[in-house]
């Protein structure tokens with residue numbers, strides 16, 4: 307039971323994909339740092355007390371690819387909270403890439419990657435490029451997921467893998483570029 311406002315909302319987003327071309331989605335548990343990866347990449351901003359995303363937020367940025375082509379990437383930050391699942395899964399369609407994010411200090415967020423990956427594979431186009439991202443690499447003393455476990459998992463699932471810190475701006479640019487360069 308989708309109401310008329312939801313239809314208008316969805317049509318608007320689908321129009322913007324058509325207009326901007328390259329859609330990337332950020333996926334993962336609530337609190338892993340998706341909103342901050344987006345703000346670091348698009349505005350070079352970090353927010354220590356960022357609020358939970360409601361539904362979907364987006365930002366755009368022009369990126370120069372390896373082949374010198376300049377594309378305008380539209381990046382959607384989807385809410386990690388369970389209650390928004392019904393809205394966000396509709397947005398996977400049409401995405402060329404996905405950053406699948408967990409927090410290196412939260413075991414649950416890594417265990418849930420399997421669930422996110424399934425949701426992504428069930429809803430997204432089959433040729434979508436997926437990058438596994440271990441965020442908050444600055445919190446070395448709180449690390450519970452070592453990069454070996456993540457590398458193993460990524461290999462098994464045929465994903466690329468990178469660790470980032472939105473706080474220290476480590477590998478954030480690289481992650482988006484790697485994703486869009488395919």
Ligand SMILES: Nc1nc2c(ncn2[C@@H]2O[C@H](COP(=O)(O)OP(=O)(O)OP(=O)(O)O)[C@@H](O)[C@H]2O)c(=O)[nH]1
Nearest residue numbers: 336337338339340341342354358359386471472473
């Ligand atoms: N130390 C550290 N903290 C981070 C980093 N990235 C995000 N945070 C913090 O983690 C908390 C959650 O970040 P958000 O970006 O709001 O997380 P989110 O995944 O967008 O959460 P939802 O919108 O609920 O899905 C905030 O307090 C951020 O300041 C990072 O790289 N290092």
